[in-house]
Amino acid sequence: MKKDIHPKYETCKVTCSCGNAFETRSTQPEIKVAVCNACHPFYTGKKGRAIEAGRLEKFRQKYAGVDYGQKKVSE
Numbered sequence: 001m002k003k004d005i006h007p008k009y010e011t012c013k014v015t016c017s018c019g020n021a022f023e024t025r026s027t028q029p030e031i032k033v034a035v036c037n038a039c040h041p042f043y044t045g046k047k048g049r050a051i052e053a054g055r056l057e058k059f060r061q062k063y064a065g066v067d068y069g070q071k072k073v074s075e
Helices: 049-062
Strands: 010-016 021-026 030-033
Parallel strands (some): 010 030
Antiparallel strands (some): 010 021
16 A cells, blocks of 8 residues: 555544434544434334324325225215
């Protein structure tokens, strides 16, 4: 390897938008991320039910009254 052409590889502080912070190594002194292992649904096991429920409700409101070509069931 040639000398004095490579960037410095030192400790780096990674900060997430949820408030979690940890240290790793990088050529950058500081990295800011939007999602980390403390708040990502895959790692936490929690699914975004609030978001899914909102989308489902929005869909139902948008297509309320549409019968999709199905016949009405009489009781």
